[in-house]
Amino acid sequence: MIELESPQLEEKVTCFHCGEPCAEESRVFDSKHFCCQGCQTVYQVFSENGLTDYYTMDQRPGISLKGVADEGQYTFLEHPDIQQKLLDFHSETLSRLRFFIPAIHCSSCIWLLENLYRLHSGIKEVRVNFGKREASVSFHPGQITLRQVAELLHSIGYSPNIHLAHGEKQKKISQRIGMKIGVAGFAFGNIMLLSFPEYLGIEDMSEGLAQVFSYLNIVLALPVLLYCSQDYFRSAWKSLKQRFVNIDVPIAIGILVLFFRSTYEIISHTGAGYMDSLAGLLFFLLIGRWFQSRTYESLSFDRDYKSYFPLAVTRLRAGQEETVPVQELVAGDEILIRSQEIIPADAVLLSESASIDYSFVTGESDLQQMKKGDYLYAGGRQVGRRVGMLVQKPTNHSYLTGLWNHEAFGKPHEQKSRRTIDKISRHFTVVILSIALGAGVFWALVDSTNIWQTVTAVLIVACPCALAMSTPFTNGNVLRVLGRHGLYLKNADVVERMAEVDMLVFDKTGTITLPDGGQVKFVGEATTDELGVMGQLAANSTHPLSKKIHRLTGSLSTMKSVKKFSEIPGQGIEAWVEGREYRIGSSAFVTGRYAEGAEGTTRVYVAIDGENRGHFEVEAAFREGLEDLLDKLSGNYQWMVVSGDNEADKASLEKLFPENTPMLFNRKPEQKLKLIEDLQKEGHKVMMLGDGLNDAGALKISHVGFAVSDDTSAFSPACDGILYGPQLYRLDRFLAMAKGGRKVLLSSFGLSFLYNVVGLSFAVAAKLTPLFAAVLMPLSSITIVTFATVSVHLMGKTKKL
Amino acid sequence: MSVIVLLIGISLVVAVGFLLAFLWAMRSGQYDDTSTPQRRMLFDNKTARPKKEENKQEEDKEEK
Numbered sequence: 001m002i003e004l005e006s007p008q009l010e011e012k013v014t015c016f017h018c019g020e021p022c023a024e025e026s027r028v029f030d031s032k033h034f035c036c037q038g039c040q041t042v043y044q045v046f047s048e049n050g051l052t053d054y055y056t057m058d059q060r061p062g063i064s065l066k067g068v069a070d071e072g073q074y075t076f077l078e079h080p081d082i083q084q085k086l087l088d089f090h091s092e093t094l095s096r097l098r099f100f101i102p103a104i105h106c107s108s109c110i111w112l113l114e115n116l117y118r119l120h121s122g123i124k125e126v127r128v129n130f131g132k133r134e135a136s137v138s139f140h141p142g143q144i145t146l147r148q149v150a151e152l153l154h155s156i157g158y159s160p161n162i163h164l165a166h167g168e169k170q171k172k173i174s175q176r177i178g179m180k181i182g183v184a185g186f187a188f189g190n191i192m193l194l195s196f197p198e199y200l201g202i203e204d205m206s207e208g209l210a211q212v213f214s215y216l217n218i219v220l221a222l223p224v225l226l227y228c229s230q231d232y233f234r235s236a237w238k239s240l241k242q243r244f245v246n247i248d249v250p251i252a253i254g255i256l257v258l259f260f261r262s263t264y265e266i267i268s269h270t271g272a273g274y275m276d277s278l279a280g281l282l283f284f285l286l287i288g289r290w291f292q293s294r295t296y297e298s299l300s301f302d303r304d305y306k307s308y309f310p311l312a313v314t315r316l317r318a319g320q321e322e323t324v325p326v327q328e329l330v331a332g333d334e335i336l337i338r339s340q341e342i343i344p345a346d347a348v349l350l351s352e353s354a355s356i357d358y359s360f361v362t363g364e365s366d367l368q369q370m371k372k373g374d375y376l377y378a379g380g381r382q383v384g385r386r387v388g389m390l391v392q393k394p395t396n397h398s399y400l401t402g403l404w405n406h407e408a409f410g411k412p413h414e415q416k417s418r419r420t421i422d423k424i425s426r427h428f429t430v431v432i433l434s435i436a437l438g439a440g441v442f443w444a445l446v447d448s449t450n451i452w453q454t455v456t457a458v459l460i461v462a463c464p465c466a467l468a469m470s471t472p473f474t475n476g477n478v479l480r481v482l483g484r485h486g487l488y489l490k491n492a493d494v495v496e497r498m499a500e501v502d503m504l505v506f507d508k509t510g511t512i513t514l515p516d517g518g519q520v521k522f523v524g525e526a527t528t529d530e531l532g533v534m535g536q537l538a539a540n541s542t543h544p545l546s547k548k549i550h551r552l553t554g555s556l557s558t559m560k561s562v563k564k565f566s567e568i569p570g571q572g573i574e575a576w577v578e579g580r581e582y583r584i585g586s587s588a589f590v591t592g593r594y595a596e597g598a599e600g601t602t603r604v605y606v607a608i609d610g611e612n613r614g615h616f617e618v619e620a621a622f623r624e625g626l627e628d629l630l631d632k633l634s635g636n637y638q639w640m641v642v643s644g645d646n647e648a649d650k651a652s653l654e655k656l657f658p659e660n661t662p663m664l665f666n667r668k669p670e671q672k673l674k675l676i677e678d679l680q681k682e683g684h685k686v687m688m689l690g691d692g693l694n695d696a697g698a699l700k701i702s703h704v705g706f707a708v709s710d711d712t713s714a715f716s717p718a719c720d721g722i723l724y725g726p727q728l729y730r731l732d733r734f735l736a737m738a739k740g741g742r743k744v745l746l747s748s749f750g751l752s753f754l755y756n757v758v759g760l761s762f763a764v765a766a767k768l769t770p771l772f773a774a775v776l777m778p779l780s781s782i783t784i785v786t787f788a789t790v791s792v793h794l795m796g797k798t799k800k801l
Numbered sequence: 802m803s804v805i806v807l808l809i810g811i812s813l814v815v816a817v818g819f820l821l822a823f824l825w826a827m828r829s830g831q832y833d834d835t836s837t838p839q840r841r842m843l844f845d846n847k848t849a850r851p852k853k854e855e856n857k858q859e860e861d862k863e864e865k
Contacts, residue, residue, distance in 0.1 A: 111844050128837055129833070132834075175828070175830070175832070179827045179828070182820060182827065183820065186816065186817075212806055213809075216813070
């Protein structure tokens with residue numbers, strides 16, 4: 001009897017290409033070790049084309065080709081409609097488009113991709129944008145098709161991600177802001193220069209010269225008013241139309257009053273005007289906006305559910321296979337679904353059998369066996385052979401879109417709970433307007449020549465520039481600190497909502513448990529040789545359990561020749577090795593009997609030549625640091641566990657979680673959604689932590705919904721943030737950070753109010769000189785920016801983030 | 802003192818020139834990607850893309 005415990009034998013040789021440990025049977029080519037055929041082929045291609053510098057440029061550049069789906073997935077790129085959506089530029093001799101390639105991770109990647117033309121002469125130029133992980137590829141459509149480009153990238157490990165949403169071309173928002181900053185900065189500097197005599201109080205300047213300077217100031221301020229301020233006017237107008245006062249309303253009022261009062265003063269020769277303050281105000285405001293957009297750019301989020309669906313499917317019409325976009329499917333179409341493809345619409349199975357992975361929808365990881373004529377719901381994933389099916393309902397009526405189209409999706413939280421800044425700004429505007437009115441009335445009684453001057457001065461100095469910058473800089477910096485530790489938030493509002501959370505709901509699969517990992521052991525009788533064969537066989541299967549078995553026994557393998565290998569999806573593996581029949585899989589498949597494993601474990605049975613030899617016991621593994629995390633969270637938060645899976649892991653979960661933790665199993669997505677809804681009705685602010693699509697509704701409806709993902713480049717569903725799985729244990733610190741961010745935000749509000757009080761007291765007393773305004777307004781902005789940035793980063797340090 | 806008006810006029814022209822240069826740079830996408838060039842410059846010269854010029858011209862033609 002042999003017992004093997006994981007973790008298994010030490011790593012010895014690592015693959016030259018991908019750096020992963022090689023099994024003992026590793027391939028040697030060109031006196032270098034490779035872990036698999038895929039890696040070796042890539043190396044061969046590179047060395048034949050003089051691209052071996054790839055390996056010396058940076059550490060560990062190669063990308064493992066294990067678990068990569070077959071190339072047929074790019075056939076849809078042949079469809080002209082799809083090509084048109086994706087291509088940025090197209091002509092007879094040149095096409096260009098941007099691919100999003102999540103695998104880009106180092107300098108070598110940039111170098112290799114930009115030298116792609118050496119691999120195929122049809123490729124003209126590749127430019128990589130490292131920050132966005134994008135490659136802009138120009139190619140000759142006559143020499144290489146779009147599909148071939150995608151397949152070429154795929155074959156060297158840089159599989160492009162292509163989604164419909166990606167096809168919709170982005171607008172260059174940050175570019176526009178940059179240009180506006182340039183114009184505002186230009187105006188700011190030059191107006192200050194021309195205002196120098198004014199600042200220095202030079203009185204004996206000739207009247208004519210002073211006039212020239214003032215008129216020049218108006219000219220310089222015009223583009224600031226007409227071009228740079230557009231966004232604020234637009235936003236203010238939009239919010240007024242919705243009978244709501246946002247922060248941009250007082251800003252827009254301030255801008256208008258600044259410009260028109262200054263113009264009036266200059267034309268009527270009564271003063272020098274406040275043009276410098278106006279340009280400075282816009283300059284700083286726009287910098288704040290730019291900072292905000294930079295922060296979000298790196299967290300490109302896509303809430304569009306279209307992104308989950310495949311772009312196109314293979315349709316069978318009159319015996320001919322053709323590729324059509326998903327939207328064009330109609331009831332009655334016959335479609336072919338390959339292994340790992342998502343069923344795009346509700347359909348009836350035409351093939352004899354299929355095994356569908358509904359983990360996307362139900363969270364249940366077991367494959368469901370379907371027979372001919374069974375009804376298949378959209379969102380399932382076919383595993384195994386290619387199957388045919390008959391579409392029943394077009395895509396947008398099906399069950400999944402129904403779930404995604406739940407009103408929670410259409411009406412984001414932002415609408416329900418207004419941001420703190422907007423709440424404040426509503427009162428702020430009212431208060432400012434009444435102060436202006438009060439001051440006006442006062443001066444009407446005392447000295448009527450001062451009315452106009454005072455009222456406008458109040459509106460100018462009260463312009464909530466500093467207030468408007470508090471939020472983007474505080475929350476933006478919090479976002480950056482969190483992002484550095486694997487929590488990527490959709491926007492800054494999430495920070496504010498995180499601070500309000502009082503209840504945590506954990507999903508089980510993929511959130512608390514690790515998608516891979518966990519104890520595996522073999523219980524039974526088998527020689528080392530036989531275990532090695534099992535490892536070798538398991539390597540051929542993509543099933544999660546097979547992967548675990550391969551990790552345990554793969555190193556014992558001596559690479560025997562395998563005959564008649566077949567994998568029956570959802571059942572097991574059958575193969576002949578050296579004249580002996582191996583069967584590995586479920587008990588029903590291997591022993592013909594149905595048997596249940598011990599609690600908390602899954603069993604994989606093994607039989608050789610029909611003789612039962614024992615089983616592998618696979619335990620569910622929990623993420624590290626969970627107990628610690630719960631310990632730190634206790635007292636401040638309540639929590640519960642909700643799972644779409646069965647109760648197999650209940651016992652181990654009970655060990656992990658403190659007593660009295662509510663645990664719910666076998667919950668469907670709608671039930672999870674309902675649960676969250678009910679909890680929120682009871683007054684809880686719920687944070688939902690789930691792994692993916694099956695929680696989409698719950699994630700969306702919760703106060704804060706995080707998708708816990710082990711591959712941040714993989715797309716996550718409608719949620720407020722993506723939490724990198726291994727960082728889950730830091731959740732308490734993330735929450736503390738959000739609360740701290742709130743404190744910093746309130747302090748910056750306090751600071752900017754202080755500035756406003758000082759400025760207002762001068763304005764009300766009719767003593768606001770242009771010079772004073774020109775100093776006070778930028779100073780307040782700079783203080784706020786510095787304060788918010790420094791204090792958030794200090795807080796991050798003290799919280800060990 | 803009227804010379805100062807002339808000088809200020811000239812200085813503004815120069816400043817506007819720089820502003821236009823900046824706007825052009827921004828529009829032509831020179832600020833779009835600030836992280837890749839710092840890595841790209843470390844690559845050896847032999848990796849320079851010889852086809853770039855020709856490619857650019859072709860593209861310009863097409864766009865016209």
